[in-house]
Amino acid sequence: MNRRQLFSTALAATLLAVAVPATRAAAAPPSGPYISPWGEAQVTWDPGFKARLDEQHVTVTPITPVTAPAGDTGVISPIGSTSGDYIDFVNFGRVYYPGGWTFTNPDTGGTWTADEFWLRFFPNQGLSTYPVINGVKSPTEQTFAGYTLGSALTGGGGWGLDPSEAAVKTAKVPLALTPDGAAGLNQALGTSFHEGDTLGILSGTFRYLP
Numbered sequence: 578m579n580r581r582q583l584f585s586t587a588l589a590a591t592l593l594a595v596a597v598p599a600t601r602a603a604a605a606p607p608s609g610p611y612i613s614p615w616g617e618a619q620v621t622w623d624p625g626f627k628a629r630l631d632e633q634h635v636t637v638t639p640i641t642p643v644t645a646p647a648g649d650t651g652v653i654s655p656i657g658s659t660s661g662d663y664i665d666f667v668n669f670g671r672v673y674y675p676g677g678w679t680f681t682n683p684d685t686g687g688t689w690t691a692d693e694f695w696l697r698f699f700p701n702q703g704l705s706t707y708p709v710i711n712g713v714k715s716p717t718e719q720t721f722a723g724y725t726l727g728s729a730l731t732g733g734g735g736w737g738l739d740p741s742e743a744a745v746k747t748a749k750v751p752l753a754l755t756p757d758g759a760a761g762l763n764q765a766l767g768t769s770f771h772e773g774d775t776l777g778i779l780s781g782t783f784r785y786l787p
Contacts, residue, residue: 686711728748
């Protein structure tokens with residue numbers, strides 16, 4: 578990857594935002610800046626993903642500051658430096674987001690939780706966390722959903738401007754389950770996901786006025 582490609586990857590990824598995580602100790606102090614002061618990001622579940630959750634009666638519990646839209650069609654997170662987000666310059670290649678959600682299978686008691694979350698942009702692109710599966714936290718960071726640089730730059734019609742809110746709207750980016758993501762969800766929830774299944778669509782708005 579040359580410098581121009583690296584810069585494009587970093588720019589696209591740091592302008593994307595979603596949060597995903599769970600109950601946790603106090604968040605680590607910010608170690609870098611963020612792309613905007615305010616904003617909002619949303620992951621809208623893919624219909625096939627949502628159908629498999631429903632098959633197992635899986636519920637989704639947002640973790641503050643994340644919320645759920647009407648109909649439980651995904652998750653919504655405030656984003657921006659005022660929300661505690663930052664580009665991690667200590668472990669370069671990722672952006673930190675607090676908050677998140679827990680998937681629960683009420684029939685078995687199985688749970689999958691993201692406990693702090695990062696958007697990875699280098700060397701690979703994806704969403705990562707230390708997943709907590711049935712109460713046991715992974716000792717290693719795992720990328721549970723991936724995206725491509727092409728979709729980050731051009732997906733869903735690409736980027737847009739909203740002058741009325743001094744805002745930048747991101748592309749609509751498909752998120753696909755990784756082997757770790759599919760295996761972890763299946764272990765916790767009794768689902769039948771596979772690598773490459775679409776988790777959902779990530780979109781966001783970065784605002785420069787409150």
